[in-house]
Amino acid sequence: MSKPTVGIFGLTGCAGDQLVILNCEDRLMDIVALLDVRDFLMASSENDTACQLDIALVEGAVTTRRDAARLLAIRQRSKALVALGTCAVWGGVAALDRGQDRARLLDEVYGEGHPDYDSIPAQALHEVVPVDLNITGCPIEKEEFVAAIAALLNGDVPLAVEYAVCTECRMRENNCLLTERGELCCGPLTVAGCGARCPELRIACVGCRGPVDDANSASLVKVFEARGFAPQDIAARLRTFAPQGVTS
Amino acid sequence: MKILKLPKEKLDLFASVVQQFGELHAPVEQDGRYVFKRLTRWSDARLEYDRTILPPKKYFLPPKETLFRYRPGEGFVPHTDGLDQRIILFGVHACDVYAINILDRVFAGKYQDPYFQARRKNIAIIGIDCTPDKQCFCRSMRADFVDHGFDLFFYDTGNYYQALVGTALGDDMVLATGNLFEPVDAADIEAYKQRSIDKRRAFQLDVEIRDLPEIFEMEYQSEMWEELGARCLSCGSCSMVCPTCYCYDVNDDVELGSRAGKRTRSWDSCLFASHALVGSGENFRGTREARIKFRFYHKQRGFVAEYGRPSCVGCGRCTSACPVHIDVVEVIDRLRRVQDVASR
Structure with a gap:
C-alpha cells in the first residue's frame, strides 16, 4: 500500500499545534515512514503545493479572507480534512470578540485611518468547509495526535473523548478547585484528554480544549454566580477559547 | 471471630512488623484532603481522616489499566504486571470495606474478573473505626459495620485498639508480632459496646431506605428528575x-x-453522554435527565433487585464532590415525602 499523502497547514494561530507534531521527536521517524508528508511549510522549504492529499491537517482559525481562500483550496485538494487544535476546531482566542463591531475593533488596535486590512470575524474551520475530524487542544496532545494517525492508518476513526476534565482530575485525586476552593474552574464544561494538567498544578481550568459534548454551562454559571463571581468575569472566562461552544 | 486488643502505643511497632506482609499504604494528607498512598514513613499515615478523595476501589479496579496486548497472527498476551504485588491497605473505613464486598459480588460472582480477583487476593485490608461527619450516612445504608472483607479491623476503645481478626492472614499478622496483642476481657467488650453507642449517636444524617425499590418504582415520572x-x-x-x-x-x-496494540479499560460513568450510545447512533439515555435518573435507579433500585441491597454505602463522597450540590440523601428524602403524600 502506498503511503498516504499528507499536508500540514497553519491559518491564523500560534503554530503551536504544528510544533507539537515536530515535538513528537521519538515518533517522528515512524511518522514520516508511514506518511508521505508533501506540504509542511513549518518543517520544509521544499513543498509540493498543488498535489492531491489524502489527509490535510489544518491548524488555526479563519480570520482573513486569505485564510478562507487557502482553506477552500486545501479542502479541494484533500480527501480528508482534520482540524488541528482549539482555534481550528472552535475558533479559539481569535474568536473571543465575535459579535463585536469589526470596524471599531480595527480602529482600536491600529488607530483611525489605518489601511484597509483583510480582517473578518474569526471562524472555526467547520464554519467555512466540511471537516472530517477534530483533534482539539491548545496545543493538541502528542499522544492524541499519534493515536489519531495510528487509527487513520488502519482506516478507523480515532476515538473522541466524550467526558469532562473533572473526570481525569478526580482520577488523579486532585483536590477540587471548584468545590473545595471556590475557584472559577471550567473543568466541568471542558473536554478531557489533557490529564487535567492545570488543576494538577493547582491552576483552575480555563477551558482551552473547548467544550465537552452536552456541556451544561447554564448550570455551572449559576454555581459561579452563587459563589460571588461577576457575570462579566464568568462570561469572559467561558468565551475565551470557544465562544460559540457555550450558550448561557 | 477472634477479638484481641492492641495497646495504642504499640501501633507503630505493629505497623513496622506488618510490612513483611506487603507494601504499606494508608491515608495521607494531600492539599488539605486525604488520599490512600504508599507510605514512605509511618508518621505520614493519618488514621483519623474523614474520607479519601478516591475510595480504595482504585487499588482493585485502577482508573486505567491494560488488560492484554495483541498482535495479529500471534494472538494476545494478558497483561499481568503488578497483579501479584502484595499491598496492605491500612486504615480502611467500614463503608469502604463494605463497598469492596459489593464489588466482589460484581467481579467475583456470576462474572469472574481475573484482574480484580488477583488484586483482591494480594491486597490485605486493615480496617479502622471512624467518627461520622455531616456527610456520612453509612449507618442508614447498613454499612457502618462489616463482618467480613477485611483481614484485621481496629476499633478505638480509648487506650487500646480492639482488633477483629477477619482472616487467616490477619491471624498471621497478629502472630508475627509476637505478643503485642492481648486477649480481651469483659471490661474491653463493654468499652467496645460503649464506643458503638457513641458512634451511632454521632451520626448527623439519617435516611430511611425501607421500601426504596417500591418508592423508586412509583416515582419514575417525578418532576424532580427533570430538575436534577x-x-x-x-x-x-x-x-x-x-x-x-x-x-x-x-x-x-x-x-x-500496525494493527497490534493493547486493550485497556478505564473508569466510565453513566452520566457521560456517550454511556448509552450504541453503534447505530441511537442513544438510550441521550438526556442528562435520563442519565442522572439512571444513576439513582441503578444504585438504589436496580442493584436491590439484582443483589438484595442498594449499592450505595453512604460514604458521602458523591455529595461532597458534586459541583452543583446534588445530594443523595436529599434526593431520597424528597422521593419519600412525595410517596407519603400519595399514599395517605
Whole structure:
C-alpha cells in the first residue's frame, strides 16, 4: 500500500499545534515512514503545493479572507480534512470578540485611518468547509495526535473523548478547585484528554480544549454566580477559547 | 471471630512488623484532603481522616489499566504486571470495606474478573473505626459495620485498639508480632459496646431506605428528575469518587503503523453522554435527565433487585464532590415525602 499523502497547514494561530507534531521527536521517524508528508511549510522549504492529499491537517482559525481562500483550496485538494487544535476546531482566542463591531475593533488596535486590512470575524474551520475530524487542544496532545494517525492508518476513526476534565482530575485525586476552593474552574464544561494538567498544578481550568459534548454551562454559571463571581468575569472566562461552544 | 486488643502505643511497632506482609499504604494528607498512598514513613499515615478523595476501589479496579496486548497472527498476551504485588491497605473505613464486598459480588460472582480477583487476593485490608461527619450516612445504608472483607479491623476503645481478626492472614499478622496483642476481657467488650453507642449517636444524617425499590418504582415520572437533569453537569465526579461505581469502558490503543496494540479499560460513568450510545447512533439515555435518573435507579433500585441491597454505602463522597450540590440523601428524602403524600 502506498503511503498516504499528507499536508500540514497553519491559518491564523500560534503554530503551536504544528510544533507539537515536530515535538513528537521519538515518533517522528515512524511518522514520516508511514506518511508521505508533501506540504509542511513549518518543517520544509521544499513543498509540493498543488498535489492531491489524502489527509490535510489544518491548524488555526479563519480570520482573513486569505485564510478562507487557502482553506477552500486545501479542502479541494484533500480527501480528508482534520482540524488541528482549539482555534481550528472552535475558533479559539481569535474568536473571543465575535459579535463585536469589526470596524471599531480595527480602529482600536491600529488607530483611525489605518489601511484597509483583510480582517473578518474569526471562524472555526467547520464554519467555512466540511471537516472530517477534530483533534482539539491548545496545543493538541502528542499522544492524541499519534493515536489519531495510528487509527487513520488502519482506516478507523480515532476515538473522541466524550467526558469532562473533572473526570481525569478526580482520577488523579486532585483536590477540587471548584468545590473545595471556590475557584472559577471550567473543568466541568471542558473536554478531557489533557490529564487535567492545570488543576494538577493547582491552576483552575480555563477551558482551552473547548467544550465537552452536552456541556451544561447554564448550570455551572449559576454555581459561579452563587459563589460571588461577576457575570462579566464568568462570561469572559467561558468565551475565551470557544465562544460559540457555550450558550448561557 | 477472634477479638484481641492492641495497646495504642504499640501501633507503630505493629505497623513496622506488618510490612513483611506487603507494601504499606494508608491515608495521607494531600492539599488539605486525604488520599490512600504508599507510605514512605509511618508518621505520614493519618488514621483519623474523614474520607479519601478516591475510595480504595482504585487499588482493585485502577482508573486505567491494560488488560492484554495483541498482535495479529500471534494472538494476545494478558497483561499481568503488578497483579501479584502484595499491598496492605491500612486504615480502611467500614463503608469502604463494605463497598469492596459489593464489588466482589460484581467481579467475583456470576462474572469472574481475573484482574480484580488477583488484586483482591494480594491486597490485605486493615480496617479502622471512624467518627461520622455531616456527610456520612453509612449507618442508614447498613454499612457502618462489616463482618467480613477485611483481614484485621481496629476499633478505638480509648487506650487500646480492639482488633477483629477477619482472616487467616490477619491471624498471621497478629502472630508475627509476637505478643503485642492481648486477649480481651469483659471490661474491653463493654468499652467496645460503649464506643458503638457513641458512634451511632454521632451520626448527623439519617435516611430511611425501607421500601426504596417500591418508592423508586412509583416515582419514575417525578418532576424532580427533570430538575436534577437541568442541574447535573455530567462531569462524572460522582462516579469517579464512588466506591461502588464499577462501570468501565474498553478501548484498543493501536500501535502506530500496525494493527497490534493493547486493550485497556478505564473508569466510565453513566452520566457521560456517550454511556448509552450504541453503534447505530441511537442513544438510550441521550438526556442528562435520563442519565442522572439512571444513576439513582441503578444504585438504589436496580442493584436491590439484582443483589438484595442498594449499592450505595453512604460514604458521602458523591455529595461532597458534586459541583452543583446534588445530594443523595436529599434526593431520597424528597422521593419519600412525595410517596407519603400519595399514599395517605
